[in-house]
Amino acid sequence: KTEKFSTVAKLIIRVGRKRHPTTDSAFILTLSLSELTQQLKEGSLTPEDVLYSYMEKTLAVNKKLNCCTEILLESLDQLTTVGSNKDGLLYGVPVSIKENITFKNHDCSCGVVINLDQPAEKDSVLVQVLKKQGAIPFVRTNLPQALLNYDCSNPIYGQTVNPHNPQKTSGGSSGGEGALIGGGGSLLGIGTDIGGSIRIPASFCGICGFKPTAGRLSLQGLRPIYRGQKSVPSSPGPMARDVDSLALCMQALLCDHMFSLDPTVPPLPFNMEIYRSSRPLRIGYLESDGYTHPSPSMARGVREVKALLEQAGHTFSVSEQTVFSCANDLFHFREGGPVDPCLDILEILHLCLNRFFVTFPCARNCIQTFCFILRSVPELWKQHAAVEDYIQETIAHWRSCNIDVLLCPVIGPAYNFLYCGKLSTAVSYTILYNLLTFPAGVVTVSTVTTKDEEELKHYKGCYQDMWDKLFKEAVSGGEGLPVAVQCVALPWQDELCLRFMKEVEQLVKESKK
Structure with a gap:
């Protein structure tokens, strides 16, 4: 799995360098999410510049931390259509996604061997909304086997390590997200939390993480290891370098498109005044x-x-x-x-x-x-x-x-x-x-x-x-x-x-x- 990830990423990066030889990747990687979205909307940066820069950084981070499970080749196709959605709050922003969040034609293994070779039939509601808002999901991230730990290791993808010390765990279950963002390979990711699975890796990896009120964001297309447990509900939520990025992601997700796709979610838009x-x-x-x-x-x-x-x-x-x-x-x-x-x-x-x-x-x-x-x-x-x-x-x-x-x-x-x-x-x-x-x-x-x-x-x-x-x-x-x-x-x-x-x-x- 690791070899396949590296091979695909290297091919994409090679194409990106050839098409965009003057891209200043080092500068792009220093930008906050709010700065990046502004420059993308102004046209001083293109989605291609940003995606290829983060793809290259992700390859380097994953080589050290083993935090990713696969590159989403669909992100390259999305580059050809995302330009028509400049009004999206996350226009041109590469986003990482935890592996248990369904993505069409990709497995949601939850780190369990028997769940392999069962590709999802459609994107989760959150992925659909991210795309509608102009974001580009480009990579999926590691988690512990069966989501039953706050470590981050499984027999399929192996152990994810901490970006600040490889002798330490990144936490879990959204540990791949925590490590990737903490290592600089992503500036916004989506995790899930049923016992601290966003907050613990955020703490361990030195980033920000937010677990919303249960039910505020759609759960459709999020795969648990065991369905039907209702007393302690899971909550998907954003993980990022700073709090403004979390707020922008929540604002983008809490939109009419999500409320339409999932009528079980209360139609409460983000209250910027508060x-x-x-x-x-x-x-x-x-x-x-x-x-x-x-x-x-x-x-x-x-x-x-x-x-x-x-x-x-x-x-x-x-x-x-x-x-x-x-x-x-x-x-x-x-x-x-x-x-x-x-x-x-x-x-x-x-x-x-x-x-x-x-x-x-x-x-x-x-x-x-x-x-x-x-x-x-x-x-x-x-x-x-x-x-x-x-x-x-x-x-x-x-x-x-x-x-x-x-x-x-x-x-x-x-x-x-x-x-x-x-x-x-x-x-x-x-x-x-x-x-x-x-x-x-x-x-x-x-x-x-x-x-x-x-x-x-x-x-x-x-x-x-x-x-x-x-x-x-x-x-x-x-x-x-x-x-x-x-x-x-x-x-x-x-x-x-x-x-x-x-x-x-x-x-x-x-x-x-």
């Missing part, structure tokens, strides 16, 4: 969830951002939340091929559940969301009712705190290999907001320092048990790696969440000057 608002925010603050104690860099990142926000005139309220970690034991894919090493350790998830039930026995019904141990229809209804109650209780607590948004940690820094499967407990920081359906995003704010590493030597965790020890081992050796924070808002307040993320990004940028 995104551009400058009113002071009332912010909830969470440094530890009381279940997985944050690494020193995770906690420091939140504290430093909190101080910057306070200096900028925003007000804070300390929040206490009971959270949980979920697990999924859908292993039917084992029957059709080899199991990736990063998944073997998932057998210990039942032990993780035992730890959780001892700590939070009241959450047993919610944890069953991902553990298919329900034996009857009444039990299923009871589980759904428990989830509904939990969402309403959390919203009530949120409102009693009188906050607009929440600042909290996200897992980091990037793990050493083979620890993601051992540490399903640590996704408590991200999976909570999938269960709640709240929009949540990640912004990179710092890097791991020598002092962080020194403090990590004294890390004990919340319970001093096996998982606390494993977490310490997983994040060790992280000096210089990205540090991120997580921003959260109430359901359907996606624009407010992005506005909060933009505020964090801008304040951090100004503080570094």
Whole structure:
């Protein structure tokens, strides 16, 4: 697969250089998405210039990181027609796509051998909308086997590594996207998130990622490993270098074309007024969830951002939340091929559940969301009712705190290999907001320092048990790696969440000057 990818990419690049010998690829690669779209619409750059520049960069990045699964040759055909759509918000922009998002005539294997040679009959709704907006999907990206991990490895395409340290994982399940964007091979990609699968690789790879409110974007054409699980819905969302790019992508996707293609999506266009608002925010603050104690860099990142926000005139309220970690034991894919090493350790998830039930026995019904141990229809209804109650209780607590948004940690820094499967407990920081359906995003704010590493030597965790020890081992050796924070808002307040993320990004940028 890797050899085929390289061969195809080299042929395309050779043609591009011959047709566009004066293209300044180095300059194109430095442009932000907003700068790039402006120059494309003005005509100072052509879609051909941009596509061939990113194709060449992607080849170089993939050679080091193994983050891509295939080149989309259809992107070359699209170059001949995209010129008629200059009004599209993403006119001429190359976009990378996670492998489980259907693309006509291409497999959606989800990293599972038995899913090969089953090409999709049509594009997913999101791909159709991207094309309508003038974007050019040009490459598909890697993911973990069966999407059942927040690592990024499978028997078909192999292990994706971190752009900042090849001895670390890129995270997952949208790990190919995180690595490609973090390595400079793409400036906008589409991932999916059911437990942190956009936010964790964004944290590990030093980029921005956004999980919208569940149901805000169409799920038609997104392939899960197992259909029918409803209690914790998946959310597709954008991944990019900066928050403005996330907002532009959301604005492009939330259009009449998507609402027409998928009538189950509420017809709510992007509210630019909320995104551009400058009113002071009332912010909830969470440094530890009381279940997985944050690494020193995770906690420091939140504290430093909190101080910057306070200096900028925003007000804070300390929040206490009971959270949980979920697990999924859908292993039917084992029957059709080899199991990736990063998944073997998932057998210990039942032990993780035992730890959780001892700590939070009241959450047993919610944890069953991902553990298919329900034996009857009444039990299923009871589980759904428990989830509904939990969402309403959390919203009530949120409102009693009188906050607009929440600042909290996200897992980091990037793990050493083979620890993601051992540490399903640590996704408590991200999976909570999938269960709640709240929009949540990640912004990179710092890097791991020598002092962080020194403090990590004294890390004990919340319970001093096996998982606390494993977490310490997983994040060790992280000096210089990205540090991120997580921003959260109430359901359907996606624009407010992005506005909060933009505020964090801008304040951090100004503080570094």
